[in-house]
Amino acid sequence: MKCPNCGVSSKAGAADCAGCGVIFAKFQKKLELGPGTPSKPINPWAARAVAAALVAVWFVGFGLFYRERVSEIRVRAPHGTIPRR
Numbered sequence: 001m002k003c004p005n006c007g008v009s010s011k012a013g014a015a016d017c018a019g020c021g022v023i024f025a026k027f028q029k030k031l032e033l034g035p036g037t038p039s040k041p042i043n044p045w046a047a048r049a050v051a052a053a054l055v056a057v058w059f060v061g062f063g064l065f066y067r068e069r070v071s072e073i074r075v076r077a078p079h080g081t082i083p084r085r
Contacts, residue, residue, distance in 0.1 A: 004031070 002009050004027060008019030016023045 003017040003019060003022060003024075005022045006017060006020040008017060010016075010018050014024070
């Protein structure tokens with residue numbers, strides 16, 4: 001069998017190409033569907049919402065981390081050290 005993708009000869013009844021690794025059944029199915037078959041479009045607003053949620057979670061996590069670190073810092077004062085609030 002000759003590979004329709006790269007042209008390398010493979011054994012008869014082989015499941016995939018020895019040259020390029022294409023799986024013959026999937027390649028044949030792709031050829032049957034044709035190039036004009038529309039794929040499911042990705043909603044750009046969903047991707048933006050996920051990105052915004054990740055940024056918000058990062059800001060909250062960083063804020064909590066920063067608040068915890070700043071509360072542990074002691075400030076030098078003329079009469080000694082006092083905890084920062």
